[in-house]
Every structure is written in C-alpha cells, then in structure tokens.
Amino acid sequence: MNNKIKKIDKFKKIATYAILIFFALINIYPIFWMVMNSFKTENQISINSFSLPESFMLSNYTKAWNAVSLGRSFMNSFIVAGISVLITVAIGSLAAYFISRFEFPGKKLIYSFFIFGLLVPIHGTLVPIFILMRNIGLVNTRVSLILPYVAFNLPLTIFILSSFMKSLPKAVEEAAIVDGAGYLRIFWSIILPMSRPALATVGILNFVYNWNEFSFALVLINDNKLMTLPLSLSLFSGQFSTDYGMQMAGLSMALVPIIAIYLLMEDQLVKGMSAGAVKG
Amino acid sequence: MEHIYKHKKKIIYLGILPAFLLYLGFVIIPIFISARYSLVEWNGFSPPSFVGLENYAEMFGNNIFWRSLKNNMVVVLASVLGQVPIGFLLALLVNQKIKGRHFFRTIIFMPVVISAVIISLVWSMVYNYNFGLLNNILSFVGLESWVQNWLSNPDIAMFSVAAVIIWQFVGLYFIIFLAALQTVPDEILEAAKIDGAQGWKRTLYITIPLVKDSILAAIVLCISGSLKTFALIYVMTNGGPSHATEVMAIHMYDNTFNGMKFGYGSAVSIFIVVFGIVLVTIVRKLFAKFEN
Numbered sequence: 001m002n003n004k005i006k007k008i009d010k011f012k013k014i015a016t017y018a019i020l021i022f023f024a025l026i027n028i029y030p031i032f033w034m035v036m037n038s039f040k041t042e043n044q045i046s047i048n049s050f051s052l053p054e055s056f057m058l059s060n061y062t063k064a065w066n067a068v069s070l071g072r073s074f075m076n077s078f079i080v081a082g083i084s085v086l087i088t089v090a091i092g093s094l095a096a097y098f099i100s101r102f103e104f105p106g107k108k109l110i111y112s113f114f115i116f117g118l119l120v121p122i123h124g125t126l127v128p129i130f131i132l133m134r135n136i137g138l139v140n141t142r143v144s145l146i147l148p149y150v151a152f153n154l155p156l157t158i159f160i161l162s163s164f165m166k167s168l169p170k171a172v173e174e175a176a177i178v179d180g181a182g183y184l185r186i187f188w189s190i191i192l193p194m195s196r197p198a199l200a201t202v203g204i205l206n207f208v209y210n211w212n213e214f215s216f217a218l219v220l221i222n223d224n225k226l227m228t229l230p231l232s233l234s235l236f237s238g239q240f241s242t243d244y245g246m247q248m249a250g251l252s253m254a255l256v257p258i259i260a261i262y263l264l265m266e267d268q269l270v271k272g273m274s275a276g277a278v279k280g
Numbered sequence: 281m282e283h284i285y286k287h288k289k290k291i292i293y294l295g296i297l298p299a300f301l302l303y304l305g306f307v308i309i310p311i312f313i314s315a316r317y318s319l320v321e322w323n324g325f326s327p328p329s330f331v332g333l334e335n336y337a338e339m340f341g342n343n344i345f346w347r348s349l350k351n352n353m354v355v356v357l358a359s360v361l362g363q364v365p366i367g368f369l370l371a372l373l374v375n376q377k378i379k380g381r382h383f384f385r386t387i388i389f390m391p392v393v394i395s396a397v398i399i400s401l402v403w404s405m406v407y408n409y410n411f412g413l414l415n416n417i418l419s420f421v422g423l424e425s426w427v428q429n430w431l432s433n434p435d436i437a438m439f440s441v442a443a444v445i446i447w448q449f450v451g452l453y454f455i456i457f458l459a460a461l462q463t464v465p466d467e468i469l470e471a472a473k474i475d476g477a478q479g480w481k482r483t484l485y486i487t488i489p490l491v492k493d494s495i496l497a498a499i500v501l502c503i504s505g506s507l508k509t510f511a512l513i514y515v516m517t518n519g520g521p522s523h524a525t526e527v528m529a530i531h532m533y534d535n536t537f538n539g540m541k542f543g544y545g546s547a548v549s550i551f552i553v554v555f556g557i558v559l560v561t562i563v564r565k566l567f568a569k570f571e572n
Contacts (some may be wrong), residue, residue, distance in 0.1 A: 017375050020380075023370060024387045026447070030406050033413050049411045050420075097301035098292045101437055105289075111298060117307050121508050123529045124553040125310035127317060127546050131324070132310075151306030154299050183291050212395035214511035215529075219537065230397040230511070237401060237515050244405060251398055262393045263386070270389055274455045276495045 031255065038248035045244055057117050063243075064250030067161050069224065073232035074257070080142050080228055081210035084149035088206050089199060091150075097187045103172070110161070117155030117274035118276065130219050144220040145228070149213065153206045156276045161204075164198035165191060204265045205272035211258065229254060291530070311553065317546035324542045335547035344523050345548070348531040349555075351438055355509050355527065356559075358442035359449070359502035364495070366446070367453025372483065374454075375461040389451035395446070396511035404516050405442045407431050431517055434524035441513055441525050448512070449505065453498050460489070460494035500560050507556045512534050528552050 018179055037045050038060055039053035065071065098104075099111050129148055130139070138144040172194070173186045181189075192199070214230045233254055236247045262269060318335055321327035339345050374384050391399065406413040407430035415427045430440040464487060488495070511528040513519060519526035519534065526534075530547060536545025 002457065013378075016376065016378060020370070020373055020378075020384050023366075024384060025452075027387050027391060027451075030402055032412060034402055034405065046411045049413065091298040091302070095296045098295045102292055103550065104292050110300070114299075114303060117303060119504065119557070120307055120311065121504070121529075121552055121556060123510065123532055124314055124549045125307060127542055127549060128310035128313035128531075129306060130537075131313075133544075134322065147302070148306045154303045155307075158299065178550055183295075208393055211556045212393075212397075214395070214397055214514075215533075218514075219533075230395045233395075233397050234515050237404065242406075244411070247401065248405065249402055254398055255394065258394055258398075259390070262390060266386060266389075269393060270385075270455055273392060273452065274459060277452055277501050278456060278494070 006195055014213050034248045035252045038245060038252045040075045040245060042243070042245055046211050050189060060245040060249035061253065062252065064246045067246060068232040068250060069227075070229075070232065070250060070253060072225065073227055073229045076142075076226055077211055077229040080145050080149070081207050083142075084146045084153065084210050085203055085206045087146065087150045088153040089192075089203055092154050092157035092202070093161050093192065093195070093199065094187065095154075096158045096165055097191055098183075099158065100162040100165040101191070111158075114155050117152070118159070120152075122152065126219055129216070133220055138218055140210075140226060142224045142226065145216055148216050149206075149210045153209065157202045157206065160272060160275060161195065161198050164195055200265075201268040201272040204261065204268050205276070208258070208261065208269060293521075311550075314546045314549050314553075317543055318550045320543045322542045323540045328543070331543065335544045336551075338544060339547050339551065344526065345528075345531055347523050348519075348526045348528045349527060352507060352509070352527045354438050355442055355506040356447055356503055358439075358446055359506045360499055362442075362446040363450050363453045363502060364498050366450050368457050368495075370450070370454045371457035371461055372487075375458055385455075388454050391448045392451040394448075397515050398510045399444065399448055400514075400516040404431065407440055430522050434521050437517060437521060437524045441516060444516070445506075445509060445512060452501075456494055456498055456501075457491065460491040464490050492567075496564070499563055503559050503563065504556055507552055507559075528555075537572070 033049070036051075036053055037049055039056050039058075040060075041057070044051075044054075095114075099107060125148075133139045133144040168191065172190055176186050176190055212230060213228070214234070217228045217231045218234075221231060233250065236250060317328075319330060319332060320328035321331045321334070370384075370388055374381055374388075396402065405411075409415060409427075409429045409432075410428075414430065418424065418426045428436075431437050440458065468490070469482065509527050510533070512532055513525055513527055514533070517525045519530040529552065532545050532548035532552065535541045535548065539545075
C-alpha cells in the first residue's frame with residue numbers, strides 16, 4: 001500500500017516536470033531558434049533552420065540596425081516612454097495622495113471615475129485623438145504620443161498607488177501636521193519616500209506598456225525620424241519582409257532591452273500587471 | 281485632525297486636477313466624440329454631414345463586419361478555453377513544492393512583457409511555409425501531410441493567429457491563478473486529504489470553488505483583452521487573406537484610416553466599447569446565477 005502511494009507520487013512528480021518543461025520549451029524555443037538563425041545567411045536558413053550557426057556572422061545585425069534605424073527607434077521609444085512615465089507618476093501620485101489620505105466631498109466618485117478608465121479600450125478613442133492632434137498640429141510630434149500615454153496610464157497608476165498609500169499608518173503625517181508642515185510638504189518628504197516600492201511598480205509597468213505601445217504610434221506618427229521601436233519593427237512585415245536573416249537579427253536586438261528589464265524587475269512587473277488585470 | 285483638513289479643500293482639488301483633466305480630455309471625452317462622429321458621414325477633411333444611424337445600418341449590413349465580429353469571438357473563445365485552463369493547470373503545477381519554481385514562473389510569464397509586434401514577427405517566421413519552425417518540426421516527426429501555409433490558408437489562418445494570442449497571454453492567467461492559489465490555506469487541503477479527497481477531486485471540489493473569484497476575473501479579462509486585439513493581427517496578416525483574420529479593431533482601423541470613412545469607423549469603435557460592456561455584464565450575471 002505504502003509502496004503504491006510512493007509510486008503514484010513519483011509518477012506525479014515526473015508528469016509535473018514533463019508538462020512544465022514542455023511549456024517552458026514552447027515559450028523559449030521559438031526565440032532561441034530565431035536568435036540562432038539570425039547569425040546565418042539566407043541560404044543556410046532555408047537549407048536547415050534547425051542547425052546551430054557555423055559562425056557568429058554579424059552582417060545581418062549591421063544590416064538590420066541600418067535598415068530600420070534601430071538606434072534612433074530605441075532612442076525615440078526611450079524618450080517617449082520615459083517622459084510619459086515621469087509625468088504619469090508625478091501627477092498620478094499627487095492625485096493618489098489626496099484620494100487615499102483625505103476625506104472630501106466627491107472622493108468616492110472621483111476614484112471610481114478614474115478606475116473606470118481601466119475598462120476603456122484604446123480603439124474607442126483613436127479617431128477623436130487623431131483628429132484632435134491633427135487640428136492642433138501635433139501629429140508627428142512626440143507630444144502627440146506622450147499625452148494619450150499619460151492619460152491611459154493614469155487609472156492603473158492611481159489604483160496601485162492609492163491602495164498602497166491607504167495602507168500607510170495615519171500616525172506618520174499627524175506628527176508632521178503638529179509640526180506645522182503643509183500638505184505638499186508631507187506628500188513630498190513623508191508619503192512619497194514611504195511609497196517607493198509602489199512607485200517602482202507603477203514606474204516600470206507604465207514604461208513597459210509605453211515601450212510596447214503600437215496603435216497610437218501607428219496613427220499619430222509617420223515620420224521615420226520619430227518612429228518608436230514597435231513601429232520601426234513593423235516595417236519588417238512590409239518592405240523588408242523577405243530578408244529573414246536581417247529581420248531575425250533586428251528582432252533579436254529589439255528583445256534585449258525588454259528581456260533585461262523583465263529579468264531585473266520581474267517581481268514589480270508581475271505584481272503590477274496582475275493587479276491591473278484583475279481590476280480591469 | 282478633521283478641522284485642520286476642512287478649510288484646505290481647495291488644495292485637495294487642485295492636487296487632483298492635473299490628473300483629472302488629462303484623463304478626462306484623452307480617455308473620457310474622446311469616447312463621446314466617437315459617439316458623435318458615428319452619426320456623421322465624413323472623409324476627415326470636407327465638412328461632415330449628419331446621417332443619423334446610417335453608419336450603424338451600413339455596419340450591420342456589411343458581411344465583412346460580421347466576419348470580423350465572428351473572428352473576434354474566435355479570439356474570445358480561444359482565450360477563455362485556451363488561456364484559462366492552461367494557465368490554471370500550470371499554476372496548480374508550479375504551486376507545489378518543486379525545484380525550479382521561480383525559473384518556471386519567469387519563463388511562463390515572459391511572453392506577456394514582449395511587444396505584440398515582436399511576437400507577431402517571430403511567429404510569422406515560425407509559421408513560414410519554407411523554412412518555418414513549425415513545418416520543419418512536422419516534417420521531422422513524419423507529419424509531412426500536416427505541413428502547410430499556416431497564415432495564408434483562409435480556412436486555418438484565424439486559428440493560427442488565435443494560437444499565438446493564447447501563447448502570448450497564458451502567462452498572465454497563470455500568474456493570476458498562482459496568486460489566488462497561494463491564498464488557499466494548506467490546512468484546508470490537508471483536512472480534505474484526511475477526509476479522503478484525492479488528486480483531481482480535491483482540485484475540483486475544494487480548490488476551484490475557493491479561487492472562483494479569480495476565475496471570474498480571468499474570464500472578464502479574456503473578453504475585454506480579446507476585443508482589444510489589434511497589433512498582433514495587424515502585423516502578422518493585416519486581417520488577410522481576404523478578411524479571414526480581420527477582427528473588429530482592424531475593421532475599424534482599415535475603414536477609418538485607409539478607407540477615409542471616419543463616421544463608419546467611429547460606429548465600429550462605439551460598437552466595440554458597447555459590445556465589451558454587454559459581454560462582461562452577461563458573464564458576471566451568469567456567474568452570480570451559478571452561485572445561487
């Protein structure tokens with residue numbers, strides 16, 4: 001009897017690992033396969049796309065870097081995503097501070113109003129935002145991306161920050177108020193430093209969302225000089241769609257920063273994305 | 281305390297104002313403007329003319345629109361029937377005392393953070409007829425008869441695309457379920473064990489009811505996420521071949537920005553918003569009924 005249970009346990013363990021390794025391979029192997037082929041010539045790829053590369057040929061990499069101006073796209077994405085995150089966190093944390101730490105008329109309503117934004121699909125706003133940007137002459141500027149990015153990131157930012165700030169003990173600012181410190185001073189020198197973990201979460205989360213964003217960029221930017229990374233990469237599916245070695249090299253380079261950010265900030269990203277997902 | 285706060289309400293509202301205005305201006309008001317645009321005929325340049333509900337009538341009479349709605353429902357079903365069970369299974373497996381838990385968690389979640397554009401280009405090559413990974417593997421294991429043009433065969437292109445959507449987002453559902461499973465106290469499962477509930481029965485009768493809120497949240501997320509599908513399909517097939525993979529967001533984009541039918545496109549985008557809300561409400565109601 002005891003032996004039988006042991007056998008079942010052993011079988012369960014093997015099955016567990018078999019399934020997990022299977023899914024891990026499905027996630028990793030396509031990317032590994034692409035990186036391997038990025039070092040090969042077109043001919044080598046079509047003869048045998050399974051084999052390891054004979055040498056680390058870099059000509060695909062230089063070609064891809066120049067063809068869609070990857071350096072410039074990295075820079076554009078970094079600027080747009082970075083500035084958007086700074087603004088979102090600045091105005092979002094201020095709003096979250098007042099919503100979470102004070103009582104005032106309309107507080108609940110304002111909070112639900114912000115949270116409602118988690119449900120709004122981007123495509124419901126695309127046309128009016130395009131028309132607005134065109135009318136005020138902002139199409140093909142970085143500002144045209146930063147404004148909607150900030151606006152669409154605010155609901156999740158306020159949700160995460162205000163639930164964190166709510167959990168801080170009231171006593172911390174009572175002492176400061178007795179000392180005569182004003183609201184903004186308390187916000188700046190007490191609440192913000194204490195909220196560092198939550199600020200890191202929303203900062204990295206918004207950065208990744210903006211870094212990956214495609215729809216607004218597609219509609220609002222068509223000047224090559226301002227294209228963000230996803231937009232530049234999408235050119236691979238059009239004009240360069242047959243040079244696969246080059247395409248694989250370009251995609252491999254594009255993966256480096258996002259994978260690095262993920263491995264470094266995994267906990268914040270995982271926590272933030274699942275929090276937003278469940279609430280939405 | 282309270283009296284100190286009271287006469288400083290102005291500062292409170294001023295502090296919320298910047299976030300409020302940006303959010304109002306770029307998220308909320310545009311939806312109302314979309315609704316207004318949906319009632320006009322407009323090429324984006326010459327003055328718009330009011331046509332009432334004609335755009336909606338045109339939309340409901342358009343076969344391609346119905347096709348895009350059907351394709352969206354394929355994505356919804358693939359997500360609900362693919363991502364939710366696979367994510368749940370993987371969460372159950374990782375939520376055991378096993379070696380490499382963290383490693384598996386990292387790998388399973390990874391595709392969620394990669395941009396849809398990169399993923400669709402990688403998978404376009406995986407699906408490539410000549411050198412693609414999938415056809416290569418099929419010939420390697422002796423299934424040559426399955427080898428085919430995954431993205432240009434209109435009968436299966438939609439399923440090929442849906443498989444990639446499942447692939448990208450399984451990790452998100454996995455994490456949601458893993459977090460929920462970690463809140464299930466060990467004592468309950470131990471008690472169930474002593475009562476004789478084993479293996480699948482324990483999962484079915486004890487674990488699942490305890491995490492049913494996350495399951496509902498996951499299904500709601502599947503629906504709203506699926507209706508947003510755009511970049512992945514835009515890059516991988518652009519809705520083709522001959523509208524076989526066109527979803528509503530692509531239909532909307534194509535009509536607005538290529539067909540210069542801003543009114544019609546807005547009608548489609550309003551439909552996407554309303555349809556999402558209706559679908560989510562129905563699922564919530566069903567769940568509530570199921571509970572009683």
